[in-house]
Amino acid sequence: MKFSCDKALLQAACNTAARAAASKSPIPALEGLQLSAEDRLYVKGYDLKKAIVTAVDADIAQRGTLVVGARLFGEMMRRMPDGIVTVESDIKDNISVKCGKSSFNIMGISSADYPELPSFDAQNNVALPQSILKDMINRTLFAVSTDEVRPIYTGTLFEIEGDELTLVSVDGYRLARRSEKLEKAEMENCSFVVPGSALSDVEKICADEDAPVSIAVGAKHISFTVGDATVISRRLEGEFLNYRRSIPDTFRSELKVDRNELMSVIDRVSLIVSEKNTSPVRMTLGDGVIDCLCVTPIGRAEDVCTCEGSGNELVIGFNDRYMKDALKAAPSDELKLCVNTASSPCILKAADGSEGFTFMVLPVRLHA
Secondary structure, eight states: OEEEEEHHHHHHHHHHHGGGSOSSOSSGGGGEEEEEESSSEEEEEEOSSEEEEEEEOOEEEEOEEEEEEHHHHHHHHHHSOSSEEEEEEOTTOEEEEEETTEEEEEEOBOGGGSOOOOOOOOSEEEEEEHHHHHHHHHHHGGGOOOOTTSGGGGEEEEEEETTEEEEEEEOSSEEEEEEEEOSEEOOOSEEEEEEHHHHHHHHHHOOSSSOEEEEEEOSSEEEEEETTEEEEEEOOOSOOOOHHHHSOSOOSEEEEEEHHHHHHHHHHHGGGOOSSSOOOEEEEEEEEEEEEEEEETTEEEEEEEEEEEEEEEEEEEEOHHHHHHHHHHOSOSEEEEEESSTTSOEEEEETTOOOSEEEEEOOBOOOO
């Protein structure tokens, strides 16, 4: 195998594919990248759960396949001078890498040990702009669970109904829902759950532009094609929360707040909260003001956020990080804070009445 290509293009492709390579594995090949010289150069990373394949334009002198350690090869590309890099391998998996006056000769990994990528027949397809999918993932990924006890919640629900795509993440303490209208959908109404780790990679690959992302859904796998890169992931199986039943429809109090002001107030009063000194932020929803109080063994912090409306002096507590994550992810600067009781969920939605997103944060039981 032998090929030559621009070092910057190869480095970018390797950095993208390496996100799917295993950091540690009993199978050494999974810690590597597979480079296949065919009609183009294809760089692949695969950890048996997800795969990322990127295509690069290259001058292919001799077709073939090699596998090289992802970390070593990535560092090699990063430190080499700019220019045309030439990579060559022999039948004994000896690999030669040259760029300018720099050259490396390293041992590769047997291509026979690299597993085949999952193949699937797409049952449904949908396309939407990269900027929209990137934003939808960004607004919901914070609420994905990291607890492997319930694997279904370590992913995000994709739900397609008619011309609308909805993403929902939930971790038992909070919920994030984001919806967008689709211009073109070749999909019947369906739903599937995508692992959060795969969505994090998709978000990083997507650019803030209108170029499309193509989503193909199979029986057990799903793929996202963004330009020359494709992310393939298994679907998570299980019963996802019926989020429509979980979100209250009516509220005793609805307060209009400035997102940045409330986030700054909570950020200040939670300054005395740490891993050793945990305490909820106690919010008293008054008439035109929200009093925020936090007390820990370190001391006491108090601040006030202005609002429109009255909360009837309801006292409710929240985990500061959960509330700040929701406020940070909210795409609107003017929000409605909707509550019923001190033990029922708090809903954050756009003050202008648009239905593009809904965030739910469960309160913390307060002690006297």
